[in-house]
Amino acid sequence: MPSTRSVTLIRNGRVITASDDYVADVLMRDGLIHTIGHALEVGGDVLVIDATGLYVLPGGVDTHVHLENVIGPTVTCDTFASGTKAAAFGGTTTVVDFALQTATDSPLGAIARTQRSAESQVAVDYSLHVIVTRVDAQVLQDVRHAMHHEGVTSFKMFMAYPGVMMADDASIFRMLRQVGADGGMVALHAENGTVIDLLIQEALEAGHTSPRYHALTRPAILEGEATHRGIRLAELAQAPIYFVHVSSNEALKHIVTARAEGIPVFAETCPHYLLFDDSVYQSDDLEIAKYVMTPPLRSADNQKHLWRALRYDDLQVIATDHCPFCMKEGHLGYRLQKMRGKDDFSQIPNGAPGIETRLVSLFDIGVMQGKLSLNRFVELTATTPAKLFGLFPKKGTIAVGSDADVVLFDPNASQTIHAEHLHSHCDYTLLEGRTLRGRVEKVFLRGQLIVDGPQWLGRAGMGRFVPRGEVRAF
Ligand code: DUC
Ligand code: ZN
Ligand code: ZN
Numbered sequence: 251m252p253s254t255r256s257v258t259l260i261r262n263g264r265v266i267t268a269s270d271d272y273v274a275d276v277l278m279r280d281g282l283i284h285t286i287g288h289a290l291e292v293g294g295d296v297l298v299i300d301a302t303g304l305y306v307l308p309g310g311v312d313t314h315v316h317l318e319n320v321i322g323p324t325v326t327c328d329t330f331a332s333g334t335k336a337a338a339f340g341g342t343t344t345v346v347d348f349a350l351q352t353a354t355d356s357p358l359g360a361i362a363r364t365q366r367s368a369e370s371q372v373a374v375d376y377s378l379h380v381i382v383t384r385v386d387a388q389v390l391q392d393v394r395h396a397m398h399h400e401g402v403t404s405f406k407m408f409m410a411y412p413g414v415m416m417a418d419d420a421s422i423f424r425m426l427r428q429v430g431a432d433g434g435m436v437a438l439h440a441e442n443g444t445v446i447d448l449l450i451q452e453a454l455e456a457g458h459t460s461p462r463y464h465a466l467t468r469p470a471i472l473e474g475e476a477t478h479r480g481i482r483l484a485e486l487a488q489a490p491i492y493f494v495h496v497s498s499n500e501a502l503k504h505i506v507t508a509r510a511e512g513i514p515v516f517a518e519t520c521p522h523y524l525l526f527d528d529s530v531y532q533s534d535d536l537e538i539a540k541y542v543m544t545p546p547l548r549s550a551d552n553q554k555h556l557w558r559a560l561r562y563d564d565l566q567v568i569a570t571d572h573c574p575f576c577m578k579e580g581h582l583g584y585r586l587q588k589m590r591g592k593d594d595f596s597q598i599p600n601g602a603p604g605i606e607t608r609l610v611s612l613f614d615i616g617v618m619q620g621k622l623s624l625n626r627f628v629e630l631t632a633t634t635p636a637k638l639f640g641l642f643p644k645k646g647t648i649a650v651g652s653d654a655d656v657v658l659f660d661p662n663a664s665q666t667i668h669a670e671h672l673h674s675h676c677d678y679t680l681l682e683g684r685t686l687r688g689r690v691e692k693v694f695l696r697g698q699l700i701v702d703g704p705q706w707l708g709r710a711g712m713g714r715f716v717p718r719g720e721v722r723a724f
Pocket of ligand 1: 316439494495544545571573600601
């Protein structure tokens, strides 16, 4: 049973934020962090938790997830309920999903429609980026309204998928100019979509239909080209820009140069680009469909560049791009998932799961392997995503007055990952059988204990939509 007490005292944990690291007591009252101090004395009906030996982390903020997203003829296989429960078990208490502007509705319609689906289901707090596929004067007016009245201050646009999601350069520029001036952020999927489509067509005509050709038809140079183009558009628009799912040094090198020139360019990478490389594509096996995400996994030498950029702040965020599709057709009733592309790689829905394993995998390969400090780990997974997307300081830190979204993390525990023990609807995890150091022990959402070891104390619908403010990028 969930505790109904509105006051919880976490005693003697090691509080880690983006900048601090100290042992203290944390008092949570009425959903907020109320007091941080030593040997706090609190009377009345208080839930007291001894956190000796545990890290007290701000709840993770994952600004790139796809729950119930309709993609082509199918849908990502996590609902708002299953995906947010999985997020919670992984120590993430805020997610930012997508509201897709379709051919017939406006950004405002997309927000309202997505909120209607989400509101009774979400188990952690959430917000939405709008995917803008078409720009005209009315759309720009709606975007302005969304920013100032709906608390939606970021917009994703695609330079890939011509005829489906792709926006032309002028549309991207118009959005950058207006959204930037209004204090928001345009997030870009940077790949040269028309050249990729040509390469796909040529591969299929040559009889290359297996999943490995997904990667071969999306070379890093086309990520680099689009990233460079996006940067120049942002420079001209005098607007900040955010690149999602950066996978390669081809893209990164343009980001690094632009930042050195003082252009406000920001970017995320995802755990899968740090955990895996393109050696997984070396067969014609259909199993490879598990690794069909966009951009694809890159050659191993890219990883050292990603780690360097994470360390020195040329990459500011690690988000999951959790975009799950089942491998087994019909699993939990989901159809047209990965096996849709068994005879044609271009029909495999692009994406992989990861929402529940983000913190623990990064703790293992980042912190434990000495690539990230603990503070930087928190900064990349909670604080900076909250700042860049207008959620800070309500989310992303442990400070008096912030939401009491708190994770108790055991750095000395370890766990072996199996899909059947995770909470996503997805029937596989890329980390199957892998043993990782670190474990999420308890999770609080606005002061409520929602995860207690293996026990689920949360509830579908207890998550709230969080209206967001301006970007805090500088
Ligand atoms: N881009 C994403 O951000 N997610 C899934 C697929 C894609 O192309
Ligand atoms: Zn994308
Ligand atoms: Zn995505």
